Amino acid sequence: MEIEIRERESKGFAIAREDGKKAGMMTYSIPGSDFIIVDHTEVEEAFKGKGVGKQILYKIVEMAREKNLKILPLCPFANAMFKKLNDIQDVLK
Template identity: 50%
Template sequence: MTEIKHDNDGHKGAFNLYVDGKKAGSMTYTSAGDDKFIIDHTEVGEEFGGKGLAKKLVFEGARYARENGKKVIPLCTYAKATFDKNKEIQDVLA
């Protein structure tokens, strides 16, 4: 079972992904004003690679942005590539 938990301290945040209770990866971001955030890093542990988990993190970030009226600036190369390849999440790009 996979679960994504969102942590946010008001300025920085992370989406942490767990597989069967074990942390498998995370995507971190920094607020850029009230209406934007910058995805600065996406990482999945080696043993969890190749399962689409990093993509799940980026999609979760897009869902969060959409639900909270925010736009995304993907500085992380993985997140940027994922936005470029998936038109269904491009509506939240800044």
């Protein structure tokens, strides 16, 4: 699974691909210099139940740690994952 993060102005997204096919995407907003807001997660039907959303979230968490950012998870999926996973609590806003 390849996961790439792209940003333009005040928006960003992480896209997951497997064998050239889009597996899922997570989008976020950049309202300031110290945090991001994860606002949407989608996983393609063929990849549901394979942990794609979680892998994408971990990639965004890794990026947030590198940039010293906090994450505000407004997306229901991301919010549920932050409640469930103790190893990513350090970046929770």
